[in-house]
Structures are given as structure tokens and as C-alpha cells.
Amino acid sequence: MRKINNKEKYTSTKPKSRKALVISYICATTFMLVLTIGCLIYFNKLTTTNEIKLMGEKYKTYTHYYVMITDDRKSSFWQSVYEGAKAEALKENSYIEMLGNNLSEEYSSEDLMQIAIDSGVDGIILEANESSEMSALINKANSAGIPVITALGDNKASTRKSFVGVNSYNLGMAYGEQVCEIEDLTSNITSDSAGTTVMVLMNANADDTSQNIIFTGISDAIKNSANKSHIINLEAVAIGNDGAFAAEESIRDIFMNQENIPDIIICMNELNTTCVYQAVVDYNKVGKINIIGYYDSETICRAIERNVIYATISVNTKQLGMYCESALEEYKETGHVSEYFSADISLITSDNVSEYLGDANESHKE
Numbered sequence: 116m117r118k119i120n121n122k123e124k125y126t127s128t129k130p131k132s133r134k135a136l137v138i139s140y141i142c143a144t145t146f147m148l149v150l151t152i153g154c155l156i157y158f159n160k161l162t163t164t165n166e167i168k169l170m171g172e173k174y175k176t177y178t179h180y181y182v183m184i185t186d187d188r189k190s191s192f193w194q195s196v197y198e199g200a201k202a203e204a205l206k207e208n209s210y211i212e213m214l215g216n217n218l219s220e221e222y223s224s225e226d227l228m229q230i231a232i233d234s235g236v237d238g239i240i241l242e243a244n245e246s247s248e249m250s251a252l253i254n255k256a257n258s259a260g261i262p263v264i265t266a267l268g269d270n271k272a273s274t275r276k277s278f279v280g281v282n283s284y285n286l287g288m289a290y291g292e293q294v295c296e297i298e299d300l301t302s303n304i305t306s307d308s309a310g311t312t313v314m315v316l317m318n319a320n321a322d323d324t325s326q327n328i329i330f331t332g333i334s335d336a337i338k339n340s341a342n343k344s345h346i347i348n349l350e351a352v353a354i355g356n357d358g359a360f361a362a363e364e365s366i367r368d369i370f371m372n373q374e375n376i377p378d379i380i381i382c383m384n385e386l387n388t389t390c391v392y393q394a395v396v397d398y399n400k401v402g403k404i405n406i407i408g409y410y411d412s413e414t415i416c417r418a419i420e421r422n423v424i425y426a427t428i429s430v431n432t433k434q435l436g437m438y439c440e441s442a443l444e445e446y447k448e449t450g451h452v453s454e455y456f457s458a459d460i461s462l463i464t465s466d467n468v469s470e471y472l473g474d475a476n477e478s479h480k481e
Contacts, residue, residue, distance in 0.1 A: 179209040181443055184227045185242035185266075186357075188213050191412045192385045192432060193242075196266065199436025200240060207444050211240070228252040232259055238443040239263045243270040245324070264442045266435065269325070277442040279456040281430055283325040286460060287332015290315075290381050293407050293426050293462070294333065294347065295340040297379055301405075302345060310346025314369070314377035316387045319353035329383065350377065354387055366390045370398045378404065385410040388427065392418045411463055411471050419468045429471070431459040 183200060185193045197213050204211045214227050222230070224241070225248055231239050232255055239256060243249055243265040253263045253273035262276045269278045298311055315333065317326050330351060337347050352369065355361035366387065370376065382388040388408035392415070395404055401423050408415050408427035418424040435458040446452040463471055 177208055177210040179204075179207075179237040179443075179447060181209060181211040181238040181240065181440070182214040182227075182231050182236050183211060183240040183266075183439075184214050184224050184231065186224050187242075187384075187386065188215055190385055192410050192430075195432035196436040196439075199433035200440040201436070202433075203437040203440040207440075209237075209440070209444065211440065225249065225252060228256065232256050232261060235259070236261060238447065240439045240443065241265050241275075242268045243273075243275065244268050244320075245270055245272065247272075249273070262443060262446045264439050264446075266439050276446050277452045277454055277456065279435060279438045279442060279458065280325070281460055282457050283328035284332040286428060287329035287334075288336045289332075289428055289460065289462060290329070290407055291333040291336020294337060294379055294381070295342070295345075297405050297407075297425060298340075298345050298347060299342060301378075302342075310348050311379065312348050312350060312377040313379045313381065315349065315351045315381045316354045316366075316383060316391070317351050318356045318383065319365075320356050326383065333381065356384070356386065362386050363390045363393075366394050370394050370400070376400070376404065379407065380404060381407045382409050385412060385415070388415055388424070392424055395423060413472070416463065416468050416471050419463060419465055420472065422465065426462060426464045429461045429463050431461070434458045 181200075181204065183193075183197055187193055188197075193213075197211070201211050214231060215222055224243075228239070228241065228249075229252065232252070239261060241253070241263055243253065243263075249270050250273040253265075253270055253275050256263050257274040257276075263273070265275045265278045265280075267280045269275070269280065271278075294311075294313055301311075313333075315330055317330075330349070334349055337349070354365045380391050382391055388406070388410065389412070391406055392408070395401055395406065405425040406418075406423070408418075408424050409430075410432075411427060411429035415424060415427050419427060438456040438458060442452050442456060
């Protein structure tokens with residue numbers, strides 16, 4: 116038997132290594148090609164035939180395929196809006212998806228709008244803003260035959276078909292009335308010649324005018340108050356809402372500045388409400404700062420139950436979602452739809468919070 120030296124070993128195995136590398140490369144390339152083609156075929160089938168495979172079920176054909184787009188899709192507020200729209204869509208044999216939920220990366224509403232347009236969906240429900248970029252995207256969708264319904268945030272300069280939201284002025288009046296009620300209760304306990312400071316947290320990233328209308332409603336409610344002797348100072352503060360940490364940081368900065376801590380804080384969205392609630396607890400301001408919040412999540416309602424949040428304004432989110440979907444269906448069927456739909460709002464205080472916590476308590480028991 117011939118003895119093989121090390122040099123011969125090296126030269127005899129090198130071709131095999133190269134061959135294995137080439138085979139691995141070909142296999143990987145083939146796999147990626149098959150995967151890409153499969154995804155394209157599936158997505159094309161989804162958007163052209165509206166066939167969607169539900170878990171454990173066969174493909175089901177729907178009349179229309181819609182998407183919902185919002186910057187805060189993971190919040191309980193928008194999840195509730197989505198559930199309302201989805202339930203209404205199923206009644207019409209349509210399917211609606213919260214676009215972005217199943218994507219590996221985070222995309223802005225503008226990016227998701229472009230994806231929806233390129234995909235050729237049948238309709239879009241959009242939490243819009245008044246930026247020129249958003250206007251252009253809505254107009255582009257309209258030109259492609261895709262109707263856009265704006266929800267809660269509007270874009271009046273665009274060709275959107277309808278806006279579904281709440282009456283901003285009435286919302287402001289509801290906030291203002293709660294401010295006056297707090298002032299009536301506390302003025303008998305404390306007498307500060309400087310008056311009561313009310314801080315209204317505004318979304319720094321919003322370009323729409325609805326916030327200004329809400330602020331006007333708050334101001335008018337205070338001016339129309341029966342007790343004219345009370346001095347109430349309104350202050351608007353911009354809060355960064357381009358992420359949970361940005362909002363939390365902006366709100367904590369308020370509490371770090373001990374000289375300008377307000378007597379009452381008004382929040383205009385769910386995120387700010389929960390952040391202010393947490394800050395009041397962390398900085399030992401419970402009982403010293405009254406919070407008027409927004410939305411009726413279990414966390415917010417529990418805080419009302421514990422007398423940490425004074426009151427919150429609840430928007431009928433299921434109704435909001437239902438109106439959005441119904442507006443799309445009406446436009447697809449008739450070619451026209453009402454320009455504005457208003458969802459109901461209600462006030463939650465310690466007097467009626469148990470009604471809103473009833474369902475939550477039952478679910479915990481189960």
C-alpha cells in the first residue's frame with residue numbers, strides 16, 4: 116500500500132471542498148428563488164382573488180380585501196378599532212388586515228401606504244395627518260382606484276372619500292367641563308391666588324388642526340363656567356409621540372422640573388395617559404395632580420378606581436371601526452359616501468368606572 120504524504124492529502128481534498136461549496140451555493144440560491152416565487156404567487160393570489168387561508172381552514176374567498184394603517188397599531192385603542200372594523204367586514208364577506216402586524220421591520224404610515232398602493236388593495240382605512248407627503252399618497256391611491264377612509268386623524272387637502280372621527284370641539288368641551296368640576300371641588304380646600312394651572316399635552320408630531328379645536332373647546336368650557344371667580348391658566352405642551360420612549364421621556368421631563376408642575380394634566384391619547392399615570396405614581400404626586408385621560412383601557416380604568424386618574428374620555432372604538440368599514444363598503448357599492456361620520460364619546464369617572472371594569476373582571480375569573 117502506497118503511503119500518501121501531507122501534500123498529496125491537501126491536493127486531493129481541495130477539489131472536493133470547492134465542489135461542496137459550489138453545490139451549497141446552488142442549493143441556497145435555488146431555495147431563495149423558490150421562496151421568493153412562492154411569496155409572489157401567494158401575495159398575487161391574495162390581492163387579485165381575495166383568497167385568504169385562515170389557520171386550520173381552507174382558502175376562503177372574500178369580496179374585498181382592505182387594510183388598516185396607523186402609527187400606533189399595537190395600542191389597545193387601535194386594536195379595538197380594528198376589531199370593530201373586522202367584525203363589520205365579515206358581515207359583508209370582506210376581509211381587513213392591520214397592515215404591518217406581520218412584517219419583520221417597523222414601517223411608517225407613509226411606507227405602509229406605499230405598500231398598500233403597490234399591492235392593489237381594495238380600500239384603505241388610514242389614521243392620517245395633514246402633511247403634504249400624506250396628501251400625495253392618498254391622491255396616488257385614489258388615482259389607482261383605491262378609496263381611502265381617514266380615521267381619527269384627517270387630511271382635508273387630499274382626495275380621501277370620508278373622515279371618521281370624533282367631534283373635536285365637543286371633546287374639548289368635555290375636557291373643559293371636567294377641569295371646572297375639579298376646580299369647584301378643590302377651590303374650597305385650597306386658595307391659591309395664582310390660580311389653577313392646567314397643562315394640555317399636544318402631539319408634537321401631528322400636523323392636523325383637530326388639536327387646536329380641542330384646545331379651543333377646553334378654553335370655551337372654562338370661560339362659560341358658572342364660577343367666573345376662579346383663575347384657570349391653560350398651557351399647551353408638545354409631547355413627542357413618535358414612540359413610547361419619546362412620550363415617556365417628554366412627560367418625565369415635566370415632572371423633573373419641579374417649579375412648573377401643573378395642578379391638572381389633560382391627555383389626548385392613550386399613550387400619554389398611561390405615561391402620566393405612571394409618572395404621578397413614580398414621583399409621589401398622587402393626590403397632588405389631577406389627570407384627565409383618554410380612552411378606557413383596563414389600566415386607565417383601574418387608575419380611576421384607585422383615584423389616581425380623575426376621569427377619562429372614552430371613544431366608542433368598535434363603533435369607529437364599524438363606521439370606517441361601512442364607509443368603504445358604501446363607496447365600493449355606490450361610488451359615493453358621506454364626508455363625515457362621528458363616533459360617540461362618553462365620560463368615565465369613579466362613579467361609573469365599575470361598569471367598564473365588569474367585562475375585565477369576568478375575563479380574569481375565567
